[in-house]
Amino acid sequence: MDEILSRLEDISDTDLRAELQKYGVVIGPILKSTRNLYLKKLTKFKAREQGLVIEEAPVVTDPPETDLEVADFKKPANNFKESVTLANSNGSSDKIYYAVSQPPKKSPYSNGLENWIFTDQLSACRAAKSVPGARFKNFSSYADALEFASTPAPLPNTLMRGDEPKPANDLPSLRKQDLNKLRHLIEQDKYDEFEDTIRSNAKYLVNSANDLPTILKEGVRYNALHVCATHNRDAFAKLIIKLIKDKTLMKEMYSSSDDDLITDKTDILLHSYINGCDGIRGDTPLHLSARLNHWQIAKVILQEPILERNRVNKEKEKVEDVIGDRVKTSREDKEKFMKLLRDCYYVPILRAEDFSSPPQIGEAVQTPPRTAKIGQNSSPLRVHALAGPMSAEDASNFKKICTSPMKRAIRCRDLEKGMEKVGRSAAKDMKIGFSEYWEFLDDFADFSTIEGLQKLEDFLSVKYDYADDIGDITKQLESLILNSPKSTKQADEVNEEVFHDAQCCGMCNECTVNGDSFIEDLESEPVFLTGLNATKLDAEVFQAVEEAGKDKIDLKTFPKVALWRKNVLHHNQYEKMSDWSSPKPKSFQIRRTELNPIFPDIY
Structure with a gap:
């Protein structure tokens, strides 16, 4: 082999090509990189002609494609x-x-x-x-x-994910026509139908693919809050924000009972709604309300702590830079909107849950936090009341009134709600909003507003419905034991005397006119906020409702609130409301008593 190869090394390219073609080899260009390959091929053919044996490795061929492709x-x-x-x-x-x-x-x-x-x-x-x-x-x-x-x-x-994944929820998917219908409900101001539609399926608010707001208008990429800002639907905006914060609706969407997970997803979703940008200029709902001078919905958005007030759009414009640029707006209207943006300060009242530190008046802020950490060893202070919105000057005056030495006696006498009472009175005199956190509602409420009274009405409706069920069972048992005409007559006389009492609810003329339904409620077992006995919590809520004015309690709109108010007035008239027992546990009351001597020096 080597001798044959050495003899063929001096052969020219033309002769090499001719020799290989004799053996039927199809060759390409003969270059420096390919010449040695062709020389080896020619050497093998010459060796076979001379009868030389060539040792080669076994050749492995591919399996037939017909067998492999089946x-x-x-x-x-x-x-x-x-x-x-x-x-x-x-x-x-x-x-x-x-x-x-x-x-x-x-x-x-x-x-x-x-x-x-x-x-x-x-x-x-x-x-x-x-x-x-x-x-x-x-x-x-x-x-x-x-x-x-x-x-x-x-x-x-089993390699990747184990068991087959289960769907996040059983809610039906939404078509584009469904989303267009929801947008038309906002545009046509059909509030009741809009509420029913959203409550029927959480996917109207949440895009299940990315947990972000559902887009109701493609192209401009408007979510529901953008559409509300465009048509000045402040009531719709309040409902959207309320439903997003509703954990029941979010749990239905995510099919989870993990409160931390639901809270995180709720915060992200609310942030995306309040600060979400559209697909044209990057305007937030607040930008759109400013362009159209819709100050009503702007007021709703400005009340959300999660709002980014200084957010700019794609053209680097802030909210105050675009006021009235899409509608004819007078100078007075622009100044009114600017005043709304400026006078948007809130003053929080902070409390420690375990009373390890006295309540404090926080600094005036435009985006009030829900929690605040004061010191490394102290318990976290939480916002228990919020006064505002107001101007920076009013915020300073509000703080001076709440920390005034003249109000010291009220703050020290009631450690649980003393600071809130002072703040509530000051807010009423200054004609600003004052929202308090009520533990039995697990929410903030201002009982001087229709929204606050409605929250109290909804809570009492549940309490009275439960009491009616228990009362029906009790009456059936009593009818088996006491069935004499004498006892029935005495009971009727007592009920009639209570009904015609001059202080039954402060609205006796209306009570008489409204007929049998209210009379039946008066004859039922009195129900209070924490059970069948009045506590200090009833007295505190009663005082907050009275300061708002009993004329706001419409018997037809808030029948349960009127009935509860009557029960509080008639409960233990020989004892002051301030002396009623606290619904807090005994350990809490002991802790509060121990700290009582310390508070006067701190205030």
């Missing part, structure tokens, strides 16, 4: 097993072995494991594709490849 791959090429056996018998080899491992349910090894070990990647890839769930890997050792092929491949589902 779904149930069974056997490779005929000479494949022989080539692998020869390579294995020679010991170590420079070859790379590609082993195919298959799922256990396929039972692929009836023809032997060696049939699933290859020496070229293409054949291994075809074999792996022929069986769903199979995989292959390369090895330098035949023993390692055989071990891999004998190990069943894990199933794809």
Whole structure:
């Protein structure tokens, strides 16, 4: 071989091409990089003519494509097993072995494991594709490849995620027509139908694909709050914000009972609604309300602590830069909107839950926090009341009134609500809003407003419905024991005397006119905020409602509030309301008593 190759080294390219063409070899250009290859081919042909024996490695051919492309791959090429056996018998080899491992349910090894070990990647890839769930890997050792092929491949589902994932909720998907219908309800001011639609499916508010606001208007990418700002629907905006904060609706959306998870998702969703940008100029709902001079909905948005007041759009414009640029707006209207933006300060009253520190008046801020940490060793202070919105000057005056030495006696006499009483009185004199946190509602409420009284009405309605169910059972038991006409007559006289009492509810003329429904409520068992007995909590809420004015309590609109007010007036008239027992646990009352001597010095 070497002698033949040495003789052919001096042959010219033309002669080399001619010699190879005699043997039927199709060759390309003869270059420096290809000349040696063609010389070796010509040397092999010359050697065979002279009868010389050439030792070559066994040639492994690919399995037929017809056998590999079928779904149930069974056997490779005929000479494949022989080539692998020869390579294995020679010991170590420079070859790379590609082993195919298959799922256990396929039972692929009836023809032997060696049939699933290859020496070229293409054949291994075809074999792996022929069986769903199979995989292959390369090895330098035949023993390692055989071990891999004998190990069943894990199933794809168990490999990645375990059990099959369950859907997040059972709520039906929404079509584009459904979202357009919801947008038309806002534009046409159909509040009741809008509320029913949203409560029927949380996906009207939340996009289940990314947990962000649902887009109601494509192109400009308006969410529901953008549409409300465009058409000045402040009532709709209040409802949207309320429903987003409603954990019941969010739990229905996410099918989870984890309060921390629901709270995080609620905060992200509310932030996206309040500060979300549209698809044109990057305007937030507050930007749109300013452009159209819709100060009513702007007032609603400005009350949210999560609002980013200094947010700019794509054109680097703040809210005050775009007031009235899409409508004809007079100077007075612009100044009114600017005053709304300026006079948006809130003064919080902070309290420690365990009374480890006295209540404090926080600094006037435009975005009041719900919690505030004062010191490293103290309990976190939480916002228990919020006065505002108001101007910076009014905020300063409000703080001076609340911390005045003249109000010291009120603050010290009532550690639970003393500071709130002072703030409530000051807010009433200054004609600003004052919202308090009430534990029995688990929410902030201002009982001088219709919204606050409605929250109290809804709470009392549930209490009275439960009491009516218990009362029905009690009456049935009493009818079995006491069924004499004398006792019935005495009970009627007592009920009639209570009904015609001059102080029954402060609105006796209205009570008489409204007929039987209110009379039946007067005859029922009195119900209070924490049970069948009045506590200090009833006295505190009663005082807050009285300061708002009893003329606001419409008997037709708030019948349960009027009935509860009557029950508080008639409960234990020989004892002052301030002496009623506290609904707090005894451990809380003892802690409060221990701290009582300290508070006068701190105030």
